[in-house]
Amino acid sequence: MIAMQYGFTLPADYDMSIIDRRIRDKGPLLDGFPNLGFKAYLSARKGDFGSRDNLYAPFYLWQKPEGASDFLCGPGFQALTGAFGWPRVNTWIVWQAAISPEIAAAAFATRDILQTEPYAPLADLRRAESAEAEADLAAGVLASVSGFEPTTWTRVRFRLWKDMPEIGRHTQAYRVGHLSLAQP
Structure with missing residues (x-):
């Protein structure tokens, strides 16, 4: 499995309803995408939950690397980069993925990014991170x-929640606008 995330920092006065609309309109297009574990369509507004921007x-969880490759080479990602620019795509080898x-x-x-x-x-570290994910x-x-x-x-700790938990100073929090899941 591979975890993957890219991000776009938008201007402080950016109309975030544009992002909300994009998520609403484009989100279902990845429902059932081959080799996808899940895609969480995430946004944060400056000032919400301590977000600076x-x-x-x-954020993606891919069951197989081919899924990530097919997505990044596909028309959806091409349209995204045409609208927002060419992002840095971060990837992590998954040590543990526990899904309810x-x-x-x-x-x-x-999401927390930790330096090793x-x-x-x-x-x-892998044993400890895996145990924490299960816990x-x-x-x-x-x-x-x-x-x-x-x-x-670096290490990543990514969590999905029903309700926003208390977060640490270095934790980036997001709202989930849509969640695309694997094929049944």
Whole structure:
């Protein structure tokens, strides 16, 4: 599995109803996309939940790398880049993805990017991140994804929630405008 996210920082005075409309109109187009675990269409408004910026930042969980490749090479991503520019696409090797059967109720998301210390015991980190993802699910999180990226040595913790939890200072919080799920 691969986790993937790109984002667009929008001007402070940007009309975020444009993003809301885009999510509403375009979101269902990825429902059932091959090799997709889920796509969370995410946005944040400057000032909401501590966000410093207006953001549009979808997050994907791909069951197979081919899904990510097919999406990035496809007409939907081409249209997106035509409208907003060429983003940096972050990817992480998934260590753990725990998904509740209630995932469709997700209304909020949180994402933390953590730096991995040089020479840290990766197997121990993977076990700890996987255990935390499973514990989050048991505590009511609707989806919990943990992964790592070995070029920048960063880790991602992504969570989907029904209600917005208390968040830390370095956590980016989002609203979920639409959730595209895997084919049944």
